[in-house]
Amino acid sequence: MIKMKVRKNWLVLIVFSLIIIFLPGCWSHRELHEIGIASGIGFDLNEEGKIALSVQIITPSPFSKQTERGDRKPVRVLTSEGETVFDAIRNIMAKSGDRVFYPHLQIIVLGEDLAKAGLKPVLDFLERDPEIRVLTWLTITEGKAEDIIRGRSREDDTPATHINRLIEDYRATSRVTPTSLLNYIDMSLKEGIEPIVGKVSYFEEKGEPTFFMEEAGVFKGDRLVGWLDAHENRGYLWVANKVQSGIVVAQLKNQDQEKKKNISSNSSNDFEDLISFEILRSKSKIKPQLNGDELSFLIQLDVVANIGERMDNESAAGKEFIKEMEELLRLSVEKEVLDTLKKAQKEFNSDIFGLGLTAQRKYPEYWQEHKEEWDEIFPELEVELKVKTKINAPGMIL
Amino acid sequence: MERISTHQFIKLAAALVLGQSFLSAGSLSTMIAGRDGWIATFLGFLAGIPFILLALSISFRYPGKNFLQITEQVLGKWLGKIIGVIYILLTIRFGTLIVSQGVDMYTRTVLPIMSHYVIVLGILLIIIYLFYSGIEVLGRFSEVIYPIIFLSLIFIAIFIFPHFEHGELFPILADGLVPIIKVSVQVLTWPLGYILFLAGLLPFIPREKKEQKKMYKGVIRAVIIVSILSTLLVVVQISTFGPFEAARLTYGLLVLSNMVEVLNAISGVEVIFTLIWMGSIVLKSTALIFAGYWGIQTIFGIKGKIASIFLCLLYILIPIWLFRGSALVVSIWEMNQFIITPFVIVWLLILWGGDKWKRRKKAA
Numbered sequence: 113m114i115k116m117k118v119r120k121n122w123l124v125l126i127v128f129s130l131i132i133i134f135l136p137g138c139w140s141h142r143e144l145h146e147i148g149i150a151s152g153i154g155f156d157l158n159e160e161g162k163i164a165l166s167v168q169i170i171t172p173s174p175f176s177k178q179t180e181r182g183d184r185k186p187v188r189v190l191t192s193e194g195e196t197v198f199d200a201i202r203n204i205m206a207k208s209g210d211r212v213f214y215p216h217l218q219i220i221v222l223g224e225d226l227a228k229a230g231l232k233p234v235l236d237f238l239e240r241d242p243e244i245r246v247l248t249w250l251t252i253t254e255g256k257a258e259d260i261i262r263g264r265s266r267e268d269d270t271p272a273t274h275i276n277r278l279i280e281d282y283r284a285t286s287r288v289t290p291t292s293l294l295n296y297i298d299m300s301l302k303e304g305i306e307p308i309v310g311k312v313s314y315f316e317e318k319g320e321p322t323f324f325m326e327e328a329g330v331f332k333g334d335r336l337v338g339w340l341d342a343h344e345n346r347g348y349l350w351v352a353n354k355v356q357s358g359i360v361v362a363q364l365k366n367q368d369q370e371k372k373k374n375i376s377s378n379s380s381n382d383f384e385d386l387i388s389f390e391i392l393r394s395k396s397k398i399k400p401q402l403n404g405d406e407l408s409f410l411i412q413l414d415v416v417a418n419i420g421e422r423m424d425n426e427s428a429a430g431k432e433f434i435k436e437m438e439e440l441l442r443l444s445v446e447k448e449v450l451d452t453l454k455k456a457q458k459e460f461n462s463d464i465f466g467l468g469l470t471a472q473r474k475y476p477e478y479w480q481e482h483k484e485e486w487d488e489i490f491p492e493l494e495v496e497l498k499v500k501t502k503i504n505a506p507g508m509i510l
Numbered sequence: 511m512e513r514i515s516t517h518q519f520i521k522l523a524a525a526l527v528l529g530q531s532f533l534s535a536g537s538l539s540t541m542i543a544g545r546d547g548w549i550a551t552f553l554g555f556l557a558g559i560p561f562i563l564l565a566l567s568i569s570f571r572y573p574g575k576n577f578l579q580i581t582e583q584v585l586g587k588w589l590g591k592i593i594g595v596i597y598i599l600l601t602i603r604f605g606t607l608i609v610s611q612g613v614d615m616y617t618r619t620v621l622p623i624m625s626h627y628v629i630v631l632g633i634l635l636i637i638i639y640l641f642y643s644g645i646e647v648l649g650r651f652s653e654v655i656y657p658i659i660f661l662s663l664i665f666i667a668i669f670i671f672p673h674f675e676h677g678e679l680f681p682i683l684a685d686g687l688v689p690i691i692k693v694s695v696q697v698l699t700w701p702l703g704y705i706l707f708l709a710g711l712l713p714f715i716p717r718e719k720k721e722q723k724k725m726y727k728g729v730i731r732a733v734i735i736v737s738i739l740s741t742l743l744v745v746v747q748i749s750t751f752g753p754f755e756a757a758r759l760t761y762g763l764l765v766l767s768n769m770v771e772v773l774n775a776i777s778g779v780e781v782i783f784t785l786i787w788m789g790s791i792v793l794k795s796t797a798l799i800f801a802g803y804w805g806i807q808t809i810f811g812i813k814g815k816i817a818s819i820f821l822c823l824l825y826i827l828i829p830i831w832l833f834r835g836s837a838l839v840v841s842i843w844e845m846n847q848f849i850i851t852p853f854v855i856v857w858l859l860i861l862w863g864g865d866k867w868k869r870r871k872k873a874a
Binding site (some may be wrong): 215239242245246247294298301302469470472473474 | 622675680750751752755758765769
């Protein structure tokens with residue numbers, strides 16, 4: 113009996129000793145200097161019709177400081193090409209020497225040529241690979257994605273982090289369409305909605321590198337069909353329920369001339385006719401309405417704003433004035449939305465607002481019957497827009 | 511003889527009905543029922559309650575006997591042996607498939623280049639330890655691990671909420687009832703899979719009348735809680751990914767765990783979740799190893815070390831060589847759909863009918 117117990121104790125000791133030996137290590141581990149942490153990745157279509165890949169790789173800070181050989185940049189960019197995305201990704205190993213590591217990826221940039229040719233083949237890898245997170249931001253650029261990935265930033269050592277911040281701060285201006293990989297996949301798989309992706313640009317401003325995000329690329333299926341400018345982009349964001357803040361500039365001049373005289377009698381030039389509304393919150397609702405076989409939509413928008421600035425420096429007090437300002441804001445918001453709607457319907461024939469999706473949810477039978485003809489129905493759809501505005505406060509002065 | 515308490519029995523029931531089903535429930539249910547997958551999940555689990563109660567009610571008439579012994583007594587020796595052999599093969603195959611799923615979960619996500627030998631042996635080290643420690647230890651293990659698994663799933667549901675799109679669940683019943691019924695039948699397999707274990711566990715559960723009532727109530731409560739939890743998880747996946755993407759993701763819950771972010775401080779913690787969920791895989795596999803062991807004991811009369819070593823070897827070898835990759839998901843689906851569901855239902859009904867007929871004959 114005692115012998116058995118001693119033997120059992122020895123066995124436990126051996127097992128635990130083995131565990132202590134094997135567990136502190138990590139299978140297939142790689143030290144930090146052996147991996148290349150990718151912060152941004154760009155996909156283009158090259159002249160031969162192959163996938164061109166550019167990857168922005170972070171150089172760990174001790175290595176990025178000045179060395180005897182000269183300056184080492186905080187990031188380096190590697191490029192490769194391949195028949196498929198995975199092929200291109202593996203081909204980059206021939207240049208990097210490190211295994212490129214993607215879980216910390218902050219942005220994925222799509223080049224215009226590739227987006228026009230169709231994104232379906234690229235997305236499969238991004239979805240399938242466990243290293244790439246589905247909440248990584250997806251952006252598109254007019255031109256080559258490689259130019260964005262190679263871009264330098266004054267604001268951050270890692271340019272991809274800078275772009276990431278531009279996207280995440282979209283609330284401040286509400287002119288950036290924040291699209292994650294998951295958002296895009298979701299929009300591209302669903303019936304009755306087309307994808308839209310925020311656009312990033314890079315240029316030199318007075319010799320200084322500048323990233324700029326305000327516009328958006330509109331897709332039909334998986335192909336890029338056109339662009340929305342900043343004004344139109346916000347028109348989309350109003351309806352998509354993504355406006356959280358931002359400034360709407362309106363011209364008091366647009367008001368009835370009589371009213372204008374009352375409001376701004378001391379105005380001396382056009383510049384002084386401007387007023388800035390600071391958006392506090394907004395809410396939208398798309399309501400499909402079916403009358404017989406005739407489908408129409410009602411878009412309801414509730415916007416709450418402050419008066420942030422009046423350039424003629426006049427008083428912003430008075431019930432009457434506030435009412436007129438609410439009307440002015442309503443007209444401005446309406447214009448933004450209607451311009452975008454018109455462009456989406458007539459120019460792109462792309463249902464970025466998801467009107468089809470809301471119809472599908474409310475009238476599934478109608479949708480089943482008409483989904484094949486949606487491309488013909490969408491441009492002709494009657495959409496009524498009702499904007500309700502409320503001015504909260506005129507700021508610190510009357 | 512070892513015994514488990516009523517409380518342990520209920521916790522084991524909840525943990526084993528839930529099993530590893532939450533890992534693939536999202537994709538399985540949305541693949542056929544689309545955005546109505548959550549309804550099918552709820553109904554499928556609830557549909558299992560009458561079968562579990564039926565199994566318990568039959569067993570209470572034969573105290574101290576497992577289902578295989580009851581089958582031999584009611585249906586005769588040879589029919590009992592045939593059913594017993596099928597039962598043993600089923601538990602071995604199902605148990606090893608579940609171990610393989612654990613390995614698959616790791617190799618597809620957090621440890622893609624680690625040798626699967628290491629993962630299989632790592633998991634089996636715990637399974638074999640639990641198996642040799644006895645059923646009472648498994649009961650206590652479930653008491654500890656089940657609340658952790660439960661809370662981890664609730665944690666994900668809460669922190670994924672900002673990514674919800676509520677409209678994804680509509681329109682409800684757009685494709686009618688047929689897809690929901692189809693998926694419910696598949697989901698029914700999960701509570702039925704628990705009956706495979708229960709069939710062998712019966713001699714170890716309390717026999718007092720008072721405790722039996724508690725067990726009935728407890729099992730109903732456990733299955734309802736599990737069905738609500740599983741339904742919630744399917745709702746979360748549909749609302750986050752949309753029904754199409756939810757159907758494409760083999761382990762949608764793992765992607766969700768990757769998306770969890772708390773106050774910009776905690777993110778990318780899917781490894782912790784996989785570790786917790788491995789607990790459910792260990793629990794279910796161990797339960798099935800026990801079931802297989804009891805089966806071999808009952809049918810072939812082989813006791814002790816020989817049966818257990820034989821089973822442990824199978825549990826090591828089969829996951830290493832047989833089931834990996836996408837073939838595994840298909841194997842589990844086929845196993846559930848075409849083998850476990852019909853086997854358990856037919857077995858239970860024949861036994862129930864046979865028992866009734868025998869009692870009537872005796873009374874006459």
